[in-house]
Amino acid sequence: MIAASFLAVCFLAGALTIASPCILPVVPFVFAGHGQPFLRGTLPLLAGLVAAFASVVALAATGAAWAAEAHEVGRALGLVVLAFAAATLLSSRLAAFAARPFTNLGGRLSEQVGTGAGASVVTGLAAGLLWSPCAGPVLALILAGGAASASPLATGVAAGAYAAGAAASLAVIVLAGRRLATGLRAAASMTHRLRQVAGVAALGGVVAIASGFDATVLAQLPAPAAGRIESALVGRLPATAKVVLAPASKPSFRSSLPVLGDLPSLAGATGWLNGPPLAAEALRGKVVLVQFWTYSCINCIRTLPFVRTWAETFAAKGLAVVGVHTPEFAFEHNESNVRRALARFGLTYPVAIDNGFKVWRAFGNESWPGFALADAQGRIRYRTAGEGQEARTEQAIRDLLAEAGAARDPASTPAAPPAPGEQAAADWDHLRSDETYLGYAQASRFASREIVAADRPQVYSYADLPANRWGLSGAWTIAADRAIGAGVDGRVAYRFNARDLHLVLGAGRAANSIRFQVTVDGHAPGPDHGSDIDAEGFGAVSETRLYQLVRQADGPRVRTVEIRFLDPGVEAYAFTFG
Incomplete structure (x- = not known):
C-alpha cells in the first residue's frame, strides 16, 4: 500500500513543476490547443502526458536495461510526433492534412472522443516521454519507493x-489563458497568429531537447525556487515514507548545496587508465x-595533492574520484x-582519456582544472574552476x-x-609574471631582435630583456604551438618576477x-634551483612535461633566467610561474 501522505507530496510537488524551467518545452503544446474545447483538446493532451509519464517511471523501476533502451526509442518517437504537431500549428494546410484521418472517422467516433481528442492524446503521450526525466528529487523518491516495494504498479x-499535479x-x-483568448476570438487573424507563435515555440522546444541544449542551459542555472520547495516537501515526509531514501540509521543532515543538474555521461571518453570504463549510472550511491x-x-598540478588526498x-566513506x-x-x-604522469604524481583513481573533448562538453567545463561534485543520487551539487578553492571543495565533499x-x-x-616540487602552492601575494606561450599562435612578450619567421628556421638574438x-x-623554428631548437647552443631567456619558474619541454x-x-x-x-635541475643548473629533457627550473630560496624578486640547450631538437612550449 502507498501512504496517502506520500501521494499528496507527489501531487503537490508535481503542481510546483510548472515553476521549473524543465517543463518549459512542454508548455507550448498545451497552449497550442486553446482554440479547441477543453474536453476535446487540453484534457486529452494532459491525460496522455500523465499516462506516458507514469508508464515510463513504472518501467524504469524494473531496472532492466531493455527498459532504458525502450525509453530512448520512445523519446525519439516523441520528438518526431511533437515536431509534426508543431509544424501543423504553422501551416493550416498541413493541419488539414493531419486532421483528415480524424475527419474520416468523425462520423463514428465524434460522439465518443470528439474530432481532436485522438490527436491531443497522441501529442500528450509524446510530451510525457520527453518530460519524464524532469521530476527532480521526487522522481528519485518514487523510484526508490518502487525498488523498496518491488511493485512497478505502486511506482x-x-x-x-x-504527473497529475503537474x-x-x-x-x-490554460483555463486562465482561455478567458483572455475568448476576448480575442472575434479576430480570426489574431487566433491564427497565436497558433503560429505557439508553433514556433514548440519547434524551438523540440530542437532544444533533441540537441541537448536544454540540459546544457539548465545545468548552468541555479536551482529554481520550485526545486527547493520540492526538496523541502520530501524532507517533511513521515518516517514511514522517508525510509525509501535513507534508512533510519543514517543521519538527517541535508546540505544546502543547490542542485545544478544531473551527472552527465562519461561515455565520450576514448580510453580509461587505472581501471575499466565507468558509467555515470554505475556511480549512483x-x-x-x-x-x-x-x-x-601547472594549475592542475598544484591541485593534485588535494585530489589525491581526498x-x-x-x-x-563513499567518495569516488574520477579524473x-x-x-x-x-x-x-x-x-x-x-600513464607516465599518473605514475609521477602517484594517482591511482580512475582517469578517463578525453581526447575528443566529449566529456568536457557534456559537463560544460571551461577551464583547467575544473571540478564537478555529484551527490549519491547522481545530481551535480557543486562546481568550481581553477585552483585556490580546495578548502571549499573539501567542505562540499564532507557535506x-x-x-x-x-x-x-x-x-x-x-x-x-x-x-613536493612543482606541486607546491604558488606564492600568489608576490606573483607578477603570467603564463607565456612560445608558439606563434599564442605567443606574447617576445623580445628578440628579429621578427618571428613562422614554421621555418631562423637565427634569433637578444640583449638585455625588459x-x-x-x-x-x-x-x-617557431611553430604554432612551440619553439623547436634547430641547432646546438640554442638558448631561451625570460626576465621574470615570481618565486618559481617552469618551462614545458619535450625531446621531440x-x-x-x-x-x-x-x-x-x-x-x-x-x-635557487628547481626540482628538475641541480645546484649547478644542469638537467635533461627525457620526456615531454613541465619542468621546474627555478625556486627562489629567499623569496621572489626580479631575475633573468637563461636556459642553454646542449643538444639540438628540443621543443619548448610555455613558461609558467608560481
Whole structure:
C-alpha cells in the first residue's frame, strides 16, 4: 500500500513543476490547443502526458536495461510526433492534412472522443516521454519507493500522482489563458497568429531537447525556487515514507548545496587508465568528484595533492574520484605520456582519456582544472574552476558524504597534504609574471631582435630583456604551438618576477634525452634551483612535461633566467610561474 501522505507530496510537488524551467518545452503544446474545447483538446493532451509519464517511471523501476533502451526509442518517437504537431500549428494546410484521418472517422467516433481528442492524446503521450526525466528529487523518491516495494504498479501510481499535479497546474493556467483568448476570438487573424507563435515555440522546444541544449542551459542555472520547495516537501515526509531514501540509521543532515543538474555521461571518453570504463549510472550511491585536468598544466598540478588526498581519505566513506584528462597540447593526446604522469604524481583513481573533448562538453567545463561534485543520487551539487578553492571543495565533499549517511565530523580541518616540487602552492601575494606561450599562435612578450619567421628556421638574438619579456638566441623554428631548437647552443631567456619558474619541454624526435644548463642572472642557481635541475643548473629533457627550473630560496624578486640547450631538437612550449 502507498501512504496517502506520500501521494499528496507527489501531487503537490508535481503542481510546483510548472515553476521549473524543465517543463518549459512542454508548455507550448498545451497552449497550442486553446482554440479547441477543453474536453476535446487540453484534457486529452494532459491525460496522455500523465499516462506516458507514469508508464515510463513504472518501467524504469524494473531496472532492466531493455527498459532504458525502450525509453530512448520512445523519446525519439516523441520528438518526431511533437515536431509534426508543431509544424501543423504553422501551416493550416498541413493541419488539414493531419486532421483528415480524424475527419474520416468523425462520423463514428465524434460522439465518443470528439474530432481532436485522438490527436491531443497522441501529442500528450509524446510530451510525457520527453518530460519524464524532469521530476527532480521526487522522481528519485518514487523510484526508490518502487525498488523498496518491488511493485512497478505502486511506482506507476505514485508517478501518476506527480504527473497529475503537474497536469492540474497546467490546466489551471490554460483555463486562465482561455478567458483572455475568448476576448480575442472575434479576430480570426489574431487566433491564427497565436497558433503560429505557439508553433514556433514548440519547434524551438523540440530542437532544444533533441540537441541537448536544454540540459546544457539548465545545468548552468541555479536551482529554481520550485526545486527547493520540492526538496523541502520530501524532507517533511513521515518516517514511514522517508525510509525509501535513507534508512533510519543514517543521519538527517541535508546540505544546502543547490542542485545544478544531473551527472552527465562519461561515455565520450576514448580510453580509461587505472581501471575499466565507468558509467555515470554505475556511480549512483556514491558521492562523485569529477576532476578535469591535463598533465602539463601547472594549475592542475598544484591541485593534485588535494585530489589525491581526498581520494585516499574519503573512499571508505563513499567518495569516488574520477579524473578526466582533456589535453591542451598535441603531446598530451599520447596515452603513454599520461600513464607516465599518473605514475609521477602517484594517482591511482580512475582517469578517463578525453581526447575528443566529449566529456568536457557534456559537463560544460571551461577551464583547467575544473571540478564537478555529484551527490549519491547522481545530481551535480557543486562546481568550481581553477585552483585556490580546495578548502571549499573539501567542505562540499564532507557535506554530501554526510547527506548520504557518512558520519559527520564538522570539527575536521581541511587537508594540508605534502606538495613536493612543482606541486607546491604558488606564492600568489608576490606573483607578477603570467603564463607565456612560445608558439606563434599564442605567443606574447617576445623580445628578440628579429621578427618571428613562422614554421621555418631562423637565427634569433637578444640583449638585455625588459621585465616580463622573453627571447630566443641561436637557430630556432617557431611553430604554432612551440619553439623547436634547430641547432646546438640554442638558448631561451625570460626576465621574470615570481618565486618559481617552469618551462614545458619535450625531446621531440631526439633519440636520447636533451641536456641543458640553467643560469640565473648569469650564474649557477645554487639554492635557487628547481626540482628538475641541480645546484649547478644542469638537467635533461627525457620526456615531454613541465619542468621546474627555478625556486627562489629567499623569496621572489626580479631575475633573468637563461636556459642553454646542449643538444639540438628540443621543443619548448610555455613558461609558467608560481
